[in-house]
Amino acid sequence: MFDVLTEYWPEFRSGFWVTCRLIVASFLVAMVVGTLVAAFRIAPNKWLQRLGGLYVEVFRNVPLLVLLFISYAGLRRADVDIGPWTAGIASLGLYTAAYVAEALRSGVFSVGKGQIEASLSLGFSYAETLRRIVLPQAFRTVIPPLGSLTIAMIKNSAIIGVSLLALPDILKQARIVQARTFETDVTFFWAAVGYLILTGAATLAFRFLEKRFSIAR
Amino acid sequence: MNxxxxxxxWEWLWTGNNARFILEGFLINLEIAVVSIIFALIVGLILALLRLSPIKPVSFIAGAWVDVFRNLPLIFLILYFALGLPSSWKQAWEDAMPGWAPEAFQSGLVLGAFLGLVLYNSAVLAEIMRAGILSLPRGQGEAAAALGMTRAQSLRYVILPQGLRRMVPATVSQLITLNKDTTLVSIIAITEVMRRGRIVTSSGFFVEVQAPILQVFIFIGLLFVIVNYALSRLSRRLEIRERKITGTKMKRVSGVEDVAVETA
Structure with missing residues (x-):
């Protein structure tokens, strides 16, 4: 059982790092774009709200695999020079951003209206209210859903490698090793360990954040 | 843009039977989703009950099972079952499949797809159901016990009807995710909508007009957006109705993209 792991250690290790890089980069894209879209959705302008809503509905309801096909094979056929990394990170990031936007928006709405009114009547400006009253509290409520999204994103990252993109992540490397050794069970067991390490680490990290920033009652 | x-x-869309070819492929995806969600609901309920069992080892094993399958990528499971299942199983599936079943279901590879989809989604749904059951006030179970009901009776008549009701919107949300995930079975060579899209865009002697990849997959993406948007509206309506009736709030189920469960 361990001989497959030791013999093909370079493959497993590089696959693990490729997956790590993919999820870190996609997470950043998802957070930035998600925050922007959430800002659109709570903006006072109706058209901005609709634009944000359209983004969320489209990217939340389309399969990630379709996004990957569009952004890589589709754009390349259309003579757009896009690399596998860019396409993979953009697809996963933009896809997750729709969920991030929804989580952030519901976080902002979870702060009671009375608090905002109280803050405004105390003479805080709108920006100050947002920065000092709303966002710190919204941040707390948003941590658990962001944790779920991050775990879902780690799992979704496996789609990138096996679809047409030439990105050798954990699953892709497992397939390569499996094709060489025919040890399907053992190879996939070690790949599973790789994914469980990542999802487990994300679970623990977000649990820690949740505790760290929870309101003492 | 040009x-x-x-x-x-866009000419390919109204040439030959391209559009019909793709729409039929999309129908296969929907069929796979419906069959998988039915089995996943049954298995998920069993897993949830096992996890809530008062017998410690049973609940521990069920919990570990659920947590492992919930935290592995679905594509990983599908690929593993497609590669790892003994061919005698696949043969048995092909022999057992009746002739009237959809054509895509005839291949033994579908067994791997279904195993992956059902195992993954049953783990997710088990967690949703468990959250739904645990969200009930403790008094419900205690009252049932005080009335002299056995544990089975209180589950059957008191706990499950209320607990499962609360998870209906979450299940519809999960159906949306599952619907998107059915595209993953294209990886193991089942000719559903993604494979059909590839066929349409490939050049071959049976292809009249070679379709551009970008447009074909935008079209396929639109199909998913339309169906899933309708489902998400349905889920929201159910959620609002449920909240009005029971006065509950939503609680997220961890590790899932878009699923929340109502709690008191």
Whole structure:
């Protein structure tokens, strides 16, 4: 059982790092774009709200695999020079951003209206209210859903490698090793360990954040 | 933009039977989703009950099972079952499949797809159901016990009807995710909508017009957006109705993209 792991250690290790890089980069894209879209959705302008809503509905309801096909094979056929990394990170990031936007928006709405009114009547400006009253509290409520999204994103990252993109992540490397050794069970067991390490680490990290920033009652 | 909307690049849609070919493929995806969600609901309920069992080892094993399958990528499971299942199983599936079943279900590879989809989604749904059951006030179970009901009776008549009701919107949300995930079975060579899209865009002697990849997959993406948007509206309506009746709040189920469960 361990001989497959030791013999093909370079493959497993590089696959693990490729997956790590993919999820870190996609997470950043998802957070930035998600925050922007959430800002659109709570903006006072109706058209901005609709634009944000359209983004969320489209990217939340389309399969990630379709996004990957569009952004890589589709754009390349259309003579757009896009690399596998860019396409993979953009697809996963933009896809997750729709969920991030929804989580952030519901976080902002979870702060009671009375608090905002109280803050405004105390003479805080709108920006100050947002920065000092709303966002710190919204941040707390948003941590658990962001944790779920991050775990879902780690799992979704496996789609990138096996679809047409030439990105050798954990699953892709497992397939390569499996094709060489025919040890399907053992190879996939070690790949599973790789994914469980990542999802487990994300679970623990977000649990820690949740505790760290929870309101003492 | 010119490339995207140029009529030349959309000609494939009304040439030959391309559109029908893709729509039929999309129907296969929906069929796979419906069959999987039915089995996943049954298995998920069993897993949830096992996890809530008062017998410690049973609940521990069920919990570990659920947590492992919930935290592995679905594509990983599908690929593993497609590669790892003994061919005698696949043969048995092909022999057992009746002739009237959809054509895509005839291949033994579908067994791997279904195993992956059902195992993954049953773990997710088990967690949703468990959250739904645990969200009930403790008094419900205690009252049932005080009335002299056995544990089975209190589950059957008191706990499950209320607990499962609360998870209906979450299940519809999960159906949306599952619907998207059915595209993953294209990886193991089942000719559903993604494979059909590839066929349409490939050049071959049976292809009249070679379709551009971008437009074909935008079209396929739109199909998913339409169906899943309708489902998400349905889920929201159910959620609002449920909240009005029971006065509950939503609680998220961890590790899932878009699923929340109502709690008191």
């Amino acid at each position: 490339y995207l909307f140029s009529p030349d690049n």
